Amino acid sequence: MGKRRPSGDGMVRKREDGRWEGRIVVGHKESGELIFRYLSAKTQKELLKKLHQNIEEYRDVDLNENSKMPLGQWLDRWLEEYAAPSVRPSTLExxxxxxxxxxxxxxxxxxxxxxxxxxVQKLYRELQKNGRKELHPEYGYQLSGATIRRIHGVFHQAMETAVRENLIARNPTEGITLPKKKTAPKQILNDAQLERFLEVIRADSVWHDFFYTELTTGLRQGEICGLMWSDFDEAHGTLSVRRTLHIQKGGRVVTGETKTGTGKRTITLPPSTAQLLAQRKKHSYSQWIFPNPLRPEQPVSPSTAYNHLKMLLKRAGLPSIRFHDLRHTFATHALASGVDAKTLSGILGHTQASFTLDTYTHVTGDMQKRASEIVGGFMENIMVR
Structure with missing residues (x-):
């Protein structure tokens, strides 16, 4: 058996039509057959330049025959074999x-x-212009920069795996220019709006406890919907967050892991919330703290909670905020009331307190301003003595 030719080994020839053609070895099939990459150019000098560039690119690379697999087929395989075992079902969807x-x-x-x-760059440009199938009231047929960045994150992971599996030499999603991410401003209910919202939910006997608990804990939508009575410690007034609910394609609700490792947490409830849940437990016939109003054996669906929130906001004459903005409302009022970022980070289930600070810079900025005024007043009192 002859010596195995290394990747990068190549040859050059002039074709009958006058163009120059070259090829380099880029890998081997299971049978040992060579896999070539072919290049052509008008002149020998131009071809040699291309060859040298490709030889450098494929140095120390040994592709396998799956490198000819259609990208769509590889992406399907990546989703099932590599992504599915490592991400939550909702993330996989x-x-x-x-x-x-x-x-x-x-x-x-x-x-x-x-x-x-x-x-890849051409794909992102096209998506930025015409990525939506249906007309959006704000973006038209364009995809937002944030969405394209999420698409890029998925594509990058898939192609990085392709590199490790010797399907490609380099990740083509590297070095791509991405559109800027425009973060939608956070909306919160101010003091007057919060008071109005509380008035409205007091009149709703079915949903009052749900939204009062949300406003006093800042739980994620799936987390509060997934609470069970086994999570509530009445004696100590605590609530353990152990799971979250996800809505899959087709509207099916499934139970899954919390968003992050620190998402599993135990929080101390405000006395009013602990008392509310203790009273609620006495009359409950379900394992779920907030069951489906029509089917108590099932938890309330996140989509049902979202729709009812919109109805309550409309009834109260308040802005149509997102469910997640109730979480922002809780966090903002907590920080403004003097709760430190480290403690709040633990309550919210953030991985790091720095993330909490970055997320609520508008609040912490005001807190710093008030702190400087307090210190300034303190120093002025000392100076006049």
């Missing part, structure tokens, strides 16, 4: 949506080994 809607229609038929950085 999101990944699959980006692949099916945004990547496959444009590049799905192209061999994974031939996808270039230019292909």
């Amino acid at each position: 999101g990944y699959r949506g980006y692949v099916e809607r945004n990547i496959k229609p444009y590049l799905g038929d192209k061999p994974v080994g031939k996808v270039t950085r230019e292909d």
